[in-house]
Amino acid sequence: MxxxxxxxxxxxxxxxxxxxxxxxxxxxxxxxxxxxxxxxxxxxxxxxxxxxxxxxxxxxxxxxxxxxxxxxxxxxxxxxxxxxxxxxxxxGMEVPAPDPRAAKRAEQAKGLHDVMAAAQGFFEEQLGGIEGAEARAYLQKRGISAATAKAFGFGFSPDGRGRLKAALNVFGEPLLIEAGLLIDPDGAEPDGGRKRDSYDRFRGRLMLPIRDIRGRVIAFGGRILGAGEPKYLNSPDTPLFDKGRTLYNIDRASPASRQAGRVVVVEGYMDVIALAQAGFEEAVAPLGTALTEHQIERLWKMADVPILCFDGDSAGQKAAIRAATRALPLLRPGMSLAFATLPAGQDPDDLIRAQGPQAMESVLAAAEPLVERLWKYEQGAAPLDTPEQKAALKQRLSAITDAIAHPDVRAHYVHAFRERYDALFFARAAFQPRHQRGGSGARSGWQRDRRGNWKPPLPPAGSEARAIGASGMEQRLLRAVLASLLRHPEQIALHREMLAGLRIADPVLAELLNAMIAASFSKETVETDGLLTILGQGEVYNMAKGMLRADTFTFTPHRSKADSDRVRRDLDEAIRVMAQGPELEAALAEATRRATDDLNEDSFAEQQRVRRLKLDHDRRLAELAQSEDII
Missing domain, CATH: 3.90.580.10 (Zinc finger, CHC2-type domain)
Incomplete structure (x- = not known):
């Protein structure tokens, strides 16, 4: 809408x-x-x-x-x-009415919400009755207090095929089936003969309501109390419930995460409940499936870096890697995952019972960043004794970085993996200046021509991205970056990955940057005088000489011995901001098109999100271009 x-x-x-x-x-x-x-x-x-x-x-x-x-x-x-x-x-305002189809869906959802609320009341009543004695004993054995049981809405489903059906018969059988509370053995069309009766889906189970962000019951999870399979049974997908888009306890964890400054993802219902009872109310869990893209996006609305806390056994660690792999295409600046590992053989309840809440806090505090977890997993995935095995590791790491859609995040992962790889296999390289290490031009699209000279890549076929330098602010910042690179040519190789991806509108400025990048490929050490010699005479040479004059604008002006770390940081940000401009414009145009075509809430929200990013980018671009450090 x-x-x-x-x-x-x-x-x-x-x-x-x-x-x-x-x-x-x-x-x-x-x-x-x-x-x-x-x-x-x-x-x-x-x-x-x-x-x-x-x-x-x-x-x-x-x-x-x-x-x-x-x-x-x-x-x-x-x-x-x-x-x-x-x-x-x-x-006192009227929200514009949705289209008739949406209104019909809303009315159907209202009926389903009423059914689920009635079912929750029935299950809670049964837990307090005679038949709920075994379920109450189980809660006591697990150490779940009466207050916790009430807060999470524990209930009990009697062991009978028609108890819930009879209790809620006022709603009608079709609505109970649509809500996932009854099973229809014949489906929509019976296979000839007499239609068989529907029956209760949950029988003889400890019941837990699954709520949406507003606290409304949308589904149930039931744990069997005796022998039998499955141990946990969830509601099927319904108009109210999509297990791939829902997180257990999100209604309580969402406000708690804002106070705690984090959200913790654990494996199941009882892990969430044990943590909440110990004071960790910001915990959620997926619903019997691997973490999905929709659930990751929902987590990022609560915290920039959710902590995934899985068991230390093989199954738990595989689940962590599956989540990490699924998150890769979604990564963007500031948004990532962290991974905390429980001691082998212990779940959160075991750890808290044995050592107290502080032990759990220590586990969460030791959470590893996503990049570190991926590196350790791939490093330990296979032997690394032969050149072929080492090359296979490099290939696996490349597959990870190739899956990352955001160019800035991808570039930083490439750099992080390269540093770890070099430190592992080339000890000497780890202690050399980064600009003296080997680099592959093919990684950024550059190739050698027949004479052995490095040449920039051609623009991608059909590329419509705006070139950099169209606005006055961009032009000023671009010139400052190039002037800084001329004054500090050792920085060219450090920023080569991002520089090689820039498309520049001004052909003379573009030729100057290409010459710098080519020189950084050809020489271990690039010096200012050497760059000028390579440029020879002509328009590009004259522009470079002009940039080196004392009265031109550049980062860290007039500092022949400027702090190299500061220069690197300044250039990192300036190049990143320039590169983001055309990308954000293209993303905003696409989001606006979708919002216009789709006319729904998600498309509108995405358009507004990209617009905010673009405004933030333009504000930062202006700040950098007008900085007192650029004269």
């Missing part, structure tokens, strides 16, 4: 942001604004400000920033449309 900018602006204007935030956070008047201790990170001195006039909040401590809708999605954990509906109701 698409909402017009005018409607959203009116909604923000009618919402008192200080009143909205003041419902859950203590706010104080401070002149024309309000202040409070930030709810997104722990602090004792207020650095969180609320401006009703401009309609935004901002934390000077952690950088949290947004409007009323952002507050509802980030702090409350609501989906975009749910946030809009709640704010609109409070403001």
């Amino acid at each position: 698409s909402l017009s900018p005018a409607f959203l602006d009116e909604l923000r204007a009618r919402t008192s942001l200080s009143t909205l935030i003041g419902r859950t956070v203590k706010v104080q008047k401070a002149g024309r604004e309000y202040k409070a201790c930030c709810p997104f990170h722990n602090e004792k001195t207020p650095s969180f400000t609320i401006n009703d006039e401009k309609g935004f909040y901002h934390c000077f401590g952690c950088g949290a920033h947004g409007d009323a809708i952002r507050w509802m999605t980030d702090q409350r954990g609501l989906p975009f449309m749910e946030a809009v509906k709640e704010l609109a109701q409070a403001a």
Whole structure:
């Protein structure tokens, strides 16, 4: 469903942001604004400000920033449309009606929600009755307190084929089947003869409700109490429940993750419950399947680097690698995964019982970054005794980096794996300056011609990406980068991967950069005078000489002995920001096209996300181009 900018602006204007935030956070008047201790990170001195006039909040401590809708999605954990509906109701506004098909689906979902709520009430009632004695004994044996059992909504399904069916017969058999509570043995069309009766899906099991982000029951998980298979049984996929898009305990973990600053992913229901009872309320679990792309994206809405905490056995570690591999195409700046490993043979409950919550905290604190977990796994996947085995490791690492879609993230993974590989097999190389190590031009598309000279790659066929340097800010920053490289030519090889991927609009500037890159391939040590000699006489040479004059603009001006680390950091950021410009423009154009064609919430949200990234990029580009370090 698409909402017009005018409607959203009116909604923000009618919402008192200080009143909205003041419902859950203590706010104080401070002149024309309000202040409070930030709810997104722990602090004792207020650095969180609320401006009703401009309609935004901002934390000077952690950088949290947004409007009323952002507050509802980030702090409350609501989906975009749910946030809009709640704010609109409070403001006395009507949300534009969806199309008739969407309205029909919403009405059907309402009926299913009523069915699931009634089923939850039935299961809870049975747990407290005579037949629930065995289930209550199991909870006691597992050390689950009455408060925890109530918070998570434990229930019990009696061991009979029609107990739930009879209790909820007012809803009708078709709705109970659609909700996944009854099994229809004949399906939609019986195979001739008399139609067989439907029967309860869950029988003789300890029941756990699975809730959506708003806390509504959408499915159930049932654990068998005696002998039998499967040990755990989940509801099938229904109009309310898609197990690949849902995380167990997300309704409680979402707000808790904002207080804790993290979200922890464990293997199953009981792991989540054991952690919550020990004070780790920010835990979730997938629902009997490997972690999916949709679940990873949902986790990133709660924390930039979710911690995956799996068992130390072979199955647990394979599950961790499957999740890591699935995340690779989704990685983007700031968004990754970390991996914590439990002691062999122990789950979270075992560890907490034996050593207390602090032991669990230590496991989480020792979580490894994704890049380290992938390196260790591939390093240990096969022997590394022969040249062929070493080459196979390099090939496996290349397959990992090739799966990463974001160019900046991919470049950093290439560099990280190369450093680890060289340190493992070429000890001397690990202690040489990086610009003196061997490098492959083919990695960035450069090839030698018949005379042995390095030549840049041709643009990809059909490429429509805008070249860099079209705007004044880009042109100024590009010249500053090239001037810095001329003054510090040892930096060319360090940034070669990213430099080789730049498309430059100005042909003279492009030729100058290509000459620098080619020189860095051909020579172990590149010097400024050597570069000028290679350029010879002509327009490119004159431009380079002009850039080296004392009055031209460059990073770290007039510093013949500038700090090399600072120069590297400055160039890293400047080159990355330049490269992102055309990519973000193309991504925004595609997201806008999809939002216009699809007219749904997800497409609109993606368009807004890319637009924010583009605005942030343009702001940073202007800051860099106008920096006092560029003269």
